[in-house]
Amino acid sequence: MAGNQSMQKTGWKWSKEGYAKHAEQYKPKKPVAFNCLKAFTIGGLICALGQGITNFYIAFFGFTEQNAGNPTVATLIFLAVLLTGFGVYDNIGQFAGAGSAVPVTGFANSVASAAIEHRSEGWVLGVGGNMFKLAGAVIVYGVVAAFFVALVKKLWFLIF
């Protein structure tokens, strides 16, 4: 084991278990509190903007409280796609973290960024095939969860 001579040191730095555990101390900590503040503020502002758009559609286009959600979501998605295309949304994302990822605009960004990025691989396999590369998981788990929750609830009412 002449080749391993160099690794026969003692202390955490020289064992696999110790290293994975202790090397953490060298990493700058994520500024969790500040990140949360930014996420809260930006996320809140996007929702307040959504409220404004909702009120706009109710006031000027005769939508009701119940169905104004649809044009609101579509408008926010349109804005997010524009910001993604102009190369701004990734910078907002670096600043806001979950604040710009959790609102529906983040969903739109994950769809649009994949579509734009993979355009160089063609319209069908590139854009078409990759559009839901990131957002697909959200739809899959949303649908599966909705199916099973509805199924369980339905069966519950059938039996009792």
Added chain:
Amino acid sequence: MSEYFIAFLVGGFICLIGQLMLDLTKMTPAHVMSTLVVAGVVMDGLGLYDPLIDFAGAGATVPITSFGHALYHGAWAEAEKNGLIGIITGIFEVPSAGISSAIVFGFLGALVFKPKG
């Protein structure tokens, strides 16, 4: 004015939960979004999400949790009308606006824009 403030608070709070999941666990953004969608489904299944929308407006409809609410809502409404098959036919009824506009605008985005790097 207070409805904007409530939307801000509730929406911001949901984002804050997402940020905590990102920062304190090893979850990737895709894991966090999937979890929040499932949370939205479960909350609506328990009948909790509609009151939240009544209270917070866009603060509850804009975050991705409302996508779960929409998926479940359609599934349940159809299930009540048409029985079990309604779950399958109804799932995409309500969230259609979100999915369709994301696809169409995403496609148009790819048509117009080039990645900026």
Added chain:
Amino acid sequence: MNNLPRVSRQTWRFSKDIRILGSGVATGPLEGDGPLGKEFDCVFEDNYASEDSWEKAERKMLGKAVDAALQKARLTGEDIDVMLAGDLLNQIITSNYTARGLDLPLLGLFGACSTSMEGLAIAASLVEGGFVRYALTGCSSHNSTAERQFRYPTEYGGQKPPYAQWTVTGAGASVVGVGTAGPRITHATIGKVTDMGIKDPFDMGTAMAPAAADTIMKHFQDLNITPDYYDLIVTGDLGKVGYAILKDMLKDAGYEMSPHYRDCGMMIYRQDQDVFSGGSGCASSAVVTYSHIMNGLCSGKYQRVLVVATGALFSPVSFQQGESIPCIAHGVAMERVLA
């Protein structure tokens, strides 16, 4: 010690007068704006380098670096017997397509970000062995090609942690052969794959530091030297996090690195350029070695330099399957020869 080319299982000694006859560097705008920007041969004004895809842009940069290296060595493609090149993209397409345009025999390499020194060590050994007269070696990386292959689409709004690294956009190349001008390549130490169980793909500095420490200590032991034998020791792309870990690891092992040790990933960018922990990628070590360090060895600023290029040998599939990140580091020692 004997004088055979094989010093040990890992360390090679080159007895012929093997020189880096010429080297060239091409980068993107962010790198050009950094502290070493003035020493680069070609700085593109935008990351597309006037091409229509990121991949083509990376290719163009490698091509420019190769042109500059050949020009400075006063050689043409006809004189080159073999090209040794690699990059980070699947099936090393940048290297393959660049070599297609050059009409050269190619040996494709993959050592992730350690490819620069892997190529230089093999180039020197092929010259030493007499198989080639002149070897061309180079490597490249591009921030956007790497982002979209290893992480997310470039416009995706994900938040990176403060210990993440920024893939360097650029390429470096050099011509190696027996000659009378340029720095001499004296030794190479080939690294072993070292895996300390780090799984976070954003945290490559922590993952790679033990591999670098292993190679550097092996190099010192095999040649019976200490860090002050060199007036500059650089690692390829450990960033601030890995840099601090490596220094402490070697201190534990009895080597004081501080006065001579720097990291290429930290040298390329200014403190105020938003690159998190520092630069990474094949181009990190290649760009610094083939510009700043070559110039320093030619001007007399440096007499002896050890470059240890570090590589994280993972793929998106391996980390999604929960594997930890295996790492490697190759060292090449160079010295100034007084004319």
